[in-house]
Amino acid sequence: MLQQDLSIVSNKVIAKDTYEMVLEGDLVQQIKRPGQFIHIKIGEGFSHMLRRPFSIADYSLETNQLVIIYKVIGEGSKWLSKQSDQSFINVLGPLGNGFEIDHLANQNVLVVGGGVGVPPLYALTKQLSQRNDVKAVLGYQSSDSVFYEEKFNKYANTTVATNDGSYGEEGFVTDVINQMQNQVDYYFACGPLIMLGAIQLQLRDTQGLLSVEERMGCGVGACFACVCEADNEKGYVKICQDGPVFHSNEVTLYESIS
Amino acid sequence: MLQQDLSIVSNKVIAKDTYEMVLEGDLVQQIKRPGQFIHIKIGEGFSHMLRRPFSIADYSLETNQLVIIYKVIGEGSKWLSKQSDQSFINVLGPLGNGFEIDHLANQNVLVVGGGVGVPPLYALTKQLSQRNDVKAVLGYQSSDSVFYEEKFNKYANTTVATNDGSYGEEGFVTDVINQMQNQVDYYFACGPLIMLGAIQLQLRDTQGLLSVEERMGCGVGACFACVCEADNEKGYVKICQDGPVFHSNEVTLYESIS
Amino acid sequence: MNLSVDLGGLQLKNPIMPASGCFGFGKEFSQFYDLSELGAVVIKAATGEQRFGNPTPRVAETPSGMLNAIGLQNPGVDKIMEQELPFLDSYDTPIFANVAGSTLEEYVQVAEKLSQHPTIKALELNISCPNVKEGGIQFGTDPNLAYELTRAVKQVSKKPLFVKLSPNVTDITELARAVEEAGADGLSMINTLTGMAIDKQTRKPLIANETGGLSGPAIKPIAIRMIHQVREQTDLPIIGMGGICTADDVIEFLLAGSNAVAVGTANFHNPLVCKEIIDELPEALKRYKFTSLDELREVAVS
Amino acid sequence: MNLSVDLGGLQLKNPIMPASGCFGFGKEFSQFYDLSELGAVVIKAATGEQRFGNPTPRVAETPSGMLNAIGLQNPGVDKIMEQELPFLDSYDTPIFANVAGSTLEEYVQVAEKLSQHPTIKALELNISCPNVKEGGIQFGTDPNLAYELTRAVKQVSKKPLFVKLSPNVTDITELARAVEEAGADGLSMINTLTGMAIDKQTRKPLIANETGGLSGPAIKPIAIRMIHQVREQTDLPIIGMGGICTADDVIEFLLAGSNAVAVGTANFHNPLVCKEIIDELPEALKRYKFTSLDELREVAVS
Numbered sequence A, B: 001m002l003q004q005d006l007s008i009v010s011n012k013v014i015a016k017d018t019y020e021m022v023l024e025g026d027l028v029q030q031i032k033r034p035g036q037f038i039h040i041k042i043g044e045g046f047s048h049m050l051r052r053p054f055s056i057a058d059y060s061l062e063t064n065q066l067v068i069i070y071k072v073i074g075e076g077s078k079w080l081s082k083q084s085d086q087s088f089i090n091v092l093g094p095l096g097n098g099f100e101i102d103h104l105a106n107q108n109v110l111v112v113g114g115g116v117g118v119p120p121l122y123a124l125t126k127q128l129s130q131r132n133d134v135k136a137v138l139g140y141q142s143s144d145s146v147f148y149e150e151k152f153n154k155y156a157n158t159t160v161a162t163n164d165g166s167y168g169e170e171g172f173v174t175d176v177i178n179q180m181q182n183q184v185d186y187y188f189a190c191g192p193l194i195m196l197g198a199i200q201l202q203l204r205d206t207q208g209l210l211s212v213e214e215r216m217g218c219g220v221g222a223c224f225a226c227v228c229e230a231d232n233e234k235g236y237v238k239i240c241q242d243g244p245v246f247h248s249n250e251v252t253l254y255e256s257i258s
Numbered sequence C, D: 001m002n003l004s005v006d007l008g009g010l011q012l013k014n015p016i017m018p019a020s021g022c023f024g025f026g027k028e029f030s031q032f033y034d035l036s037e038l039g040a041v042v043i044k045a046a047t048g049e050q051r052f053g054n055p056t057p058r059v060a061e062t063p064s065g066m067l068n069a070i071g072l073q074n075p076g077v078d079k080i081m082e083q084e085l086p087f088l089d090s091y092d093t094p095i096f097a098n099v100a101g102s103t104l105e106e107y108v109q110v111a112e113k114l115s116q117h118p119t120i121k122a123l124e125l126n127i128s129c130p131n132v133k134e135g136g137i138q139f140g141t142d143p144n145l146a147y148e149l150t151r152a153v154k155q156v157s158k159k160p161l162f163v164k165l166s167p168n169v170t171d172i173t174e175l176a177r178a179v180e181e182a183g184a185d186g187l188s189m190i191n192t193l194t195g196m197a198i199d200k201q202t203r204k205p206l207i208a209n210e211t212g213g214l215s216g217p218a219i220k221p222i223a224i225r226m227i228h229q230v231r232e233q234t235d236l237p238i239i240g241m242g243g244i245c246t247a248d249d250v251i252e253f254l255l256a257g258s259n260a261v262a263v264g265t266a267n268f269h270n271p272l273v274c275k276e277i278i279d280e281l282p283e284a285l286k287r288y289k290f291t292s293l294d295e296l297r298e299v300a301v302s
Ligand SMILES: Cc1cc2nc3c(=O)[nH]c(=O)nc-3n(C[C@H](O)[C@H](O)[C@H](O)COP(=O)(O)OP(=O)(O)OC[C@H]3O[C@@H](n4cnc5c(N)ncnc54)[C@H](O)[C@@H]3O)c2cc1C
Pocket: A037, A050, A051, A052, A053, A054, A055, A056, A068, A069, A070, A071, A072, A073, A074, A075, A076, A077, A078, A116, A117, A119, A120, A212, A213, A214, A215, A216, A244, D060, D061
């Protein structure tokens, strides 16, 4: 875990309100696995006191680079979208534990992402595909918000769904999963809480790992901003430190969304 | 009076911690005379709620450009110093009334500036020199903070003084004035309050115009942040609206500094 | 989109007005846009006699905010009526007068005079100015004094009376209840929070008066909380203020329970801010899926 | 330059400590630098039993600040002593325990246990947490309750007792006087101001608890004012806090009358902030022509 200025290699639109930013710096060497995230300082001076968490979508120890994909939502992501190549941004990371996948081989694996939940699944899919058969179901709002379909297709049998049917299947990722024939041995999901809860319920007999979001303060486990009720000794987990990836039977999301 | 984004033509160091910035835009057409100022918005968003006032050091209706010269003091001027060519800054102006000089011809005129009080005197000196004999006395901290000496020399017989004697005369501008032989018909001064008060006292038998500074809010006369006691019907003047230039017998500065 | 609001019986074109003390008597800002576009104008505080205010410096910037200690400088109520109101009369927007004083008697006298002036459509009773030695904030922090003052002013004025509350209190709802019982027709909130900044170079307070009132976006969360708290206890119309800079901020203040809003410090940042907010408000409402201001008020957080 | 300070009898290497609740129990930040460099460490609030705190979201950004409503989540005083203090014991810096509770009895029980633990060098009595339904802020806004609580805690603890004051009051000097009379050895100020932010999309408060505590640079002018006001009335050592981000800010807090300072929210902005401030403080003092901390304290604004 480091705090470091990373240089912006590129920062470009890849879908509606969605940017891909490539960053370079030694901090990359500390990334252990897909699903970890970085916490980015926003703006000049002290007008934005909270950093913004973004998943590491891809990384390479050889090039010393990592990729984030972010949607412009509010002030922080808007500021990010205006930063130009060759400038620097201050990054705290890598944070969290990411997806543990060492135990998986020769399995039918399902990867499910919704919107800006898709990014962390990309590096994951790349790595999973080395030893497993991977299916990816990616959900987006509509055709203009679709990104990375081809990239996923290289490593996984990929289905895209859009809420309004303007591209791929019409409906939610859960609708696509409903229609799937193959048996799933293990699943991975990242997306809005409501999607995660629905999938957790839908695949409750299957083992899986969920990547969960919550508003964060410190990002390192010190402030207790990002706790989530859990089935463990303490009764809770800290998403930034213990997660953001949890085993599907550790955190119960569909209760908290009802 | 306009609020307008002006483009930065150039922004460069001209002395220690001192920058010259050239701005271009239609607002320049509204400048009436030397001594007016502009009020500059600082930073992105709303983290800096107060604009910063800077004197117009020079301007040209032909090129649509104006010049400010500023010292890096705090957050606002630091931010200004980091703005690059071709970008825009938001300017409110021209503000204030500036130096009235139409009535002056064939006079021995003295122009006295201290530090960042020097800038507004440059355009003034240029214009005065067309019909009068101008002497300029410019005071700076030390040799590395001297700027615009040659430029003044083109239009006025110029003496530079530095507090530490590292360049020109040693001492304060008042010391230089003390030693002056010639008769002065009219004077103009801009600089720190303490300098203005000393000159007002020293030249109390001579008519003059003083450009006064005060912390400002609105810059347009609405908030009463920048008042100064005055010998007039109301008992006060607003520096931003009624000034920043006042007749030497209108405002009494040497009282307020003792 | 229809932006008009009924504010304690007064009909406003839209819910946006400049806040007292940040807009003078309107003349300066009329150089930037037509004041008739405003929902209303709240003029600078008036006192019984002319006041020269506090020594300078009177303002200082702070993170996302500013301190001010103007000290109620104004030419006095008579001169204001004589010299400032005629100009405002030419605009088609209701004028609110901000009433200040050191004693109950002074408040009453100023309120009585202003309320009889035809240009003045409503009074805002400033019981919360932190920058004067006497009066002002005492009336705003003691519910009994606030009650008495409000009652006394109500007795001499038939115009709608908005009482401007101070945030420098342990429980603002107590003050709100006191002035409501005394007959206030509405509330203005919040005035500034008392603050201070020290110049490390001179080792002295940056503001000559030592303390000043903190305003701007920095105090927005406090304003929103207080308006929400008070809204839970009263149906009086509320003019909300404290850090408003954008149409989004206006929506947040309306959701908290304000009926209209005032924009103060932001006028210094952008002299066109009130007009721009009015122009942008319909778009902003649509962005958050509101089809009307009424609909917004119905879902106001409660 | 010698940065050491005497704080109510405790000798600190320097006047910088992380503020309670913003530094956990130190473990996470020990990955960034050696905690022995700190003047002290104030650990997260302890209550009698384990608490799970408030629902999420618990934090939201605001202009130059943030809201939090953690709700005193902590494993309870016994587990803290068992599981957290041993780690801190390995560092050469005094540990301050932050004591919270819902009832006087709970406060007393927690204070008694912690004060007997050898790792704990001083207590900070948190009578100002705005984010819990019971206790907390009531004790901090009522001088009589504050007096009684402070007295009761003093009776069970021999360690220096700093009482942490709430800024959500009309007159903070009244509270300061009450706890001084009750035997407090020092004051910590300020805790957060109660605030709120509303999500325009969901039309609900951003913080699940509705209100939260406002911290960060936004509140700095209020902290400076309150510390200055209290300093004029007491010689008790004051730990100043509220928006400190830089060595310059530290100097401003010391000039206002603080003896030491705590850094809270800024740790989220920059996890190295406390260490960096300590490293930069000598340079900053020189920049403002101070040759020592003592010299600064002598000219503190009064
Ligand atoms: C572990 C983790 C990984 C994430 N990865 C990605 C990613 O790869 N791509 C992406 O586009 N987004 C991702 N997000 C969501 C992203 O953090 C928010 O969209 C972003 O912080 C919004 O900031 P803003 O300033 O634009 O919005 P604002 O609404 O202005 O933000 C205000 C505050 O709210 C917080 N906030 C707002 N929305 C969220 C949210 N959904 N989750 C957490 N905090 C939020 C911000 O961090 C900030 O503190 C991730 C969130 C978490 C917790």
